[in-house]
Amino acid sequence: MIQIQGIGNQTGKKFWRSLDELSNSPKFQNWVAQEFPEGAADVMDGKSRRKFLQVMAASMGLAGLTACRRPVEKILPYAKSVEGVVMGNSLHFATAMPFNGGAQGLVVESFDGRPIKIEGNTNHPESRGAAGTLAQASVLNLYDPDRSKEVLADGKPSTWDSFSKVAATLPADGEGVRVLSTLVNSPTLAGLRGQLASKMPKAKWVEYEAFTDDTLIEGSQIAFGDALRPQFDFKKANVVVALDFDFLELENRSLGWVKDFSARRKPAPVAAPASHHGAAADAHHAAPAAEAHHGAPAATEHAAAPPAAGEATPGMNRLYAIESNFTLTGVMADNRLRLKPSDVQNFVFDLARALGAITGLQILGQQDRWIKALAKDLQANRGKSIVLAGSRQPAVVHAVVALINQTLGNAGETVTYTKDVRRPVAALKELAGELNSGGVKALVILGGNPVYDAPVDLAFGDAVKKAPLSIHLGPEVNETGVIAKWHLPESHYLEAWGDVASNDGSISIVQPLIEPLFATKSAIEIVGFLLAGKWPKGFELVKAQSKLDEAGWRKALHDGLLAGTAGASVKGAADKTKVEAAVNNAPKTGGRIEVQFFPSHNLWDGRFANNAWLQEAPDPMSKLVWDNAAVMSPKTAKELQVEIIPDDVGMYAQKIIVEIGGQKVEAPVYVLPGHADNTVTLMCGYGRKEIGRVGRGIGYNAFAVRPSTGLGFASANITKAPGTYYMVSTQEHHSQEGRPIVQEAPLAKYEKEPHFAKEEEEHVELFSLFQEHDYSKGNQWGMAIDLNACTGCNSCLIACQSENNIPVVGKEQVGKGREMHWIRLDRYFTGDEEDPQAVYQPMACQQCENAPCESVCPVAATVHSPEGLNDMAYNRCVGTRYCANNCPYKVRRFNYLNFHKDMDELTKMVQNPDVTVRMRGVMEKCNYCVQRIQEAKIKAKAEGRASGAAGPYKVGEFMTACQQTCAADAIVFGNINDPESKVSQLKKDHRNYALLHELNVKPRTTYLAKLRNPNPELA
């Protein structure tokens, strides 16, 4: 509890004294409540005229409201061992983030009681130590000053007590009571739901989220006559066919997929393979809670290492992507086919026919070559391939895919099935109908933002208004919150107890790391209250549900996982006739121009719209920040006579009007090479109206045209709108200008000449004019980045931002080229203008041994450490920017303004105390997470380990933030003097090369060349 007191003091006291009377007066409470919505939207743009007021408002609000504290259960580890706590040292707790019907198992770093850094949980089958961008950034939402902090009745501040009175008046039999929740994947909530059903038989419970994969389940319904969810084993698959399915990023339900997939991107060793035993040795050591994240590397080592002796080395897999948008899966693909969304369906049918899965004539003659080659490849890999389709595609496609996998003998091998449930959008439609017909007395909305993201044709906002009593529980007063009669502040998952089942059914306990910062409650507590009539304790609900004894409970908390809860795989037999019937009845979809709806890479369905980290994380393909666009191919853009006028500090995009079934929205275009023609991709989640200062008015709202009949894609009319819109991106040039930057070759070439990436290095001999420094002894840190594994997902970027207190600068400053990210993902297009390939290259400080930045710094603010790090002494830097000018990789970042000025008291709690917060006028850059290195060093000293040649560290004992979170294990960091370390192994790899090596700056970060494994028949 110590650390919790700490919070109390930090926030409560600090402002209590000065603002005591003030914060008590209802007038002030009102003012606080109202001040936030009035804050300028562009606060991050540094243009705001009322920053002072806002910051004060935020702080005072915090002060005033931290007063309302509830007595809260103890967080276990402290209850157990307070004396074990060393103030100033961080602790790690396992928990999980419920998300979109799945879950990410997490380990959260807590410093003096403040959760500050989120990482993946090694023990969790679905995270395997990795964490996605959204999960990592979610910690910022916890400290969002614009969070919903109090109960609102008709928009006026109210209290939980007065809400309780109202809630008690709900009809006992649940007549006219409707509950609308997000996807329920919490056993506790499911249990309560059951109880509610029996207590209020007439009540109905509906689940809705904007992006579900219900079509997938529906498909299995057709094929198997049962609601099944496919589970994939990419480790076993030689051939993967992704049909309009970005399984490597956006629609990824399990980071384990990426881990396994990238493990199979490693080519079979050609010459003498470097041994990885040392790496593998460490693979499984049980991790106590505090160790949990240190345990992570173990899995990394394991997953990343090529199959150990004994196993046959399966070599590099082959990925086919058939898609409309250019997704990260498409970037990774060895063969990629651009198709309109509706043509994907036909493609699947043709493929099934070619494989003899179903009978009938082919539809797409022009894809014949592709179909044949693909079919042949699949046939050759029976039982060793995966065909998978995305949720945008209709059920019939998934049914056919199920049949294909069965025909290929993949079912039971690479594809297995677990039980699942349907969550059809029809239910929401029905609810809307009931609301409009006045059949609903009370509507309880548990989380989500249906008014904003429900299909536009349901006009859900108006429907909700019709309910006599509407209650909305949400983390922010969003579009739904302002319409509902009652708004209830919802607890962040880091501050409330819960549990959650992930994609494969494994259950994790959602363990809070801090008591609620404000008077908030969780969904289970609300339902519990509706059941019992009194406020339950989330902790007890969850513990009761888990049915675990104390020991089991502790283990579950510690591991972040209830062992053996993964869903059993069920044997399903796909019914060919049923599928064929479905195929024959499949409606002819599509039109001349089709619009498809994607969740935003960064904001998902809009729930992260007030998260500045994510707003400033570049879209992986377009590199746009602080905006979304209507993405189309160059050809289509030409046909529509729309274009982007590049401007030196951004771009002016032509505006278009997208019209679907009478609904219109205006959006700026973005022309993306490789996008399917006659198709427009809309990124959802932007254009939020009722939201905090960060997200308000950013982008356009794609949900405004999304019909319930075309949740995935729909045909549309596109017309040119007058005027252009100013957008900024973090990368304006997309060609490598023929320079050897990303070394790439087909697998075939690699097998012939494995050293292709080193050609230059081997032919140009370099020498120094002076005696170079000796780095052969002690710990010498280095990094190897496998371009073949990197998916370009941005996880490392967010991890770095969170770990290193990197400020957000806002759209205007990004436009001026002043973004601060220490690691960026350079994305280059190669090949054809219309249908190119793309490659990613993570780019952070290369820690050159002969660092050009160091020699030009007049005040020696950047110098070399004995361990080969290119150190920055922030408090010595005067800011001449000479170092940045002389950096060939341009990875140095300069604080042109005081970018921390707008950070209010609450958000400051997210800062990592191990890392200096840089003032303006100071240069900064990646330092291989030197704070982690030092931490490990201290630990090693404390444990009195002997310091061998390799230094006192266990292999992979600690990792940089980017490496730790990389699901693809593309980033490997370690001691290059340690022959056992993974990094020293990789640096011996044939594909290993130093970027711009001819400058002889001797970068410590090297890259492993990219390989593609295209089907020769499609060459």
Next chain:
Amino acid sequence: MADKPSIHGLVADFDSPDKLMDAVKAARKAGYTKMEAYTPFPIHGIDDAMGAKPSILGYLVLGGSATGLTIAVLLQWWTGAVDYPLVIAGKPYFALEPSIPIIFELTVLLSAFVAVFGMIGLNGLPNLYHPIFNYSGHKGITDDRFVLVIEASDREFDATATRDFLTAQGADKLELIEA
């Protein structure tokens, strides 16, 4: 003259450098040693004519240069290699090549200081009083007059004789000035 010890010397005022030059030469021939010429601009050869030694400033400046050079080398070597050695761009702690610019600049700087303040020092400046300022026409010296002073302390000095001598040299004006 014992009753007039406060005489600094006799001023002879000429209107052209040539006349002054002749006068100086004549004075030397006549055995005068303690004399000084005052002119609006340097007159070449007058030093030799008066038998003055060449300026020693050059040697002083040489000393300044040596000092500057030494300081520069020591500064860069000591700070870089002794007091606070840092690995910078993998380069040696101290090397001559990158040190040359600063060595050169410091050498020049100190030489210049000596050249200027040495000159001022050798000229006994700043000094806001000098007997010559008692000469009624001294303002002409910085304009267009060329003045020769034969000092009273000169063995050969004799108020009348010297006056006659200088008049013979074509001085436009003669005047005794107080010390």
Next chain:
Amino acid sequence: MAELTHAQEMKERLTPSLTTGHPTYHDVTEAVSIIAEVKTHRNWYIALAISTSITGILGLMLAYLVATGVGVWGNNSPVGWGWDITNFVFWIGIGHAGTLISAILFLFRQKWRTSINRFAEAMTLFAVACAGIYPAVHVGRPWRAYWLFPIPNEFLNMWQNFRSPLLWDVFAVSTYATVSALFWYVGLIPDLATFRDRAKTKGKQIAYGIASLGWRGSATHWKNYEKSYMILAGLSTPLVLSVHTIVSFDFAVSILPGWHTTIFPPYFVAGAIFSGFAMVVTLMVIARWIYKVEHLVTMTHLENMNKVILATGTIVGYAYATEFFTAWYSGNPYESYVFFVSRATGPYAWAYWSMISCNVISPQFFWFKKLRTSLPFMFVISIVVNIGMWFERFVIIATSLHRDYLPASWGYFRPSFVDILTFFGTFGLFITLFVFFTRFLPIIAISEVKGMMAQTHHEEHFLDEAVAASEGKQPVGVAH
């Protein structure tokens, strides 16, 4: 226009001698002193008011900059240096002509320098003052700028990195400023004595008296004085060459394509002389007209300077050509890209080609005597040349930085209004200093001119030249 009364007053005083064609030493004294002695004219105050208010803008901009951060400029990543260093190099370059005229021409016994060197040296000092502002304020934390000097400080008891060209700059520029100031002052001492002796008011008498240190023009004084002056000239000559060489190291020592070029030192020095002489011409044309000193600053002087401009301009043009050749011949793709794409055809082509036309083409007109002796023409060209030289620095800095090795990090630089107004303000400072200089100090080296007259054995001879030259005829016996 400004000092018309001067003109009249001077005429009255000088006419007899000038017309009879017998300017005496006294006439010279008069001609120069009078400028500082006549009653201050209203127009002088007007000029002062204008220039100081422009300087005020400079002050405001700098205050805003220091208070807010370098972000108020257009600088960004990758273009870490923009107008700040461009203007620094620009002003430093201008300064060089002063030292060159006063030192190098002195060593080469170029008699024609005497009547312009004082003015040129003043220009050097004022230009260096303007230049000096930039390195100080371009840093992110100006209040820590003093860390650039090797003085032990309370923060991180460590030393400077003496390998950094920026630190070489610190030494070079501060040495240059100091030595130029000393050189200038030494030259002033005898003339200050003249002013002292002509002073009408007690105040002036004391002021000039102290400033002239009690100079009395004795043979001993002159002996040491000439020695000192000769040594200073000898020191300044390599110094002035070294300063721009070292400034060019800021770029040449880096590894940036377009910067990493061994031709930079001579190329920068030539450019500096080029722009510096242009600036002297600009100022001289104005000054001799306002202060009516045509008989001292003759057409010969101006023409000689134009010849230097022609010569250096051609050298600079040659340097540009060489850069392209090296880029092509080296076969270095990054290098070639900078020159053949970024500069010649890239987003900054407009800047590059304005540089070429101003620096390489415009001075070629000076091949024609008619043009190089025409006041209005040389005035225009001299200004064009300085515009061109500003562009040269901008092109070198911006085009090299905005597109270097990794295309993903490419960007663009666009100046902010603060960039522009700051630069504008430095001209205010430059002019203000000049306004004061011409009011209170001898703008022509009196004693040196007299010395020169004496050397040219017969005064008539000198007069002929003066008269001839002021009529634009080639003088005899001066230029030998």
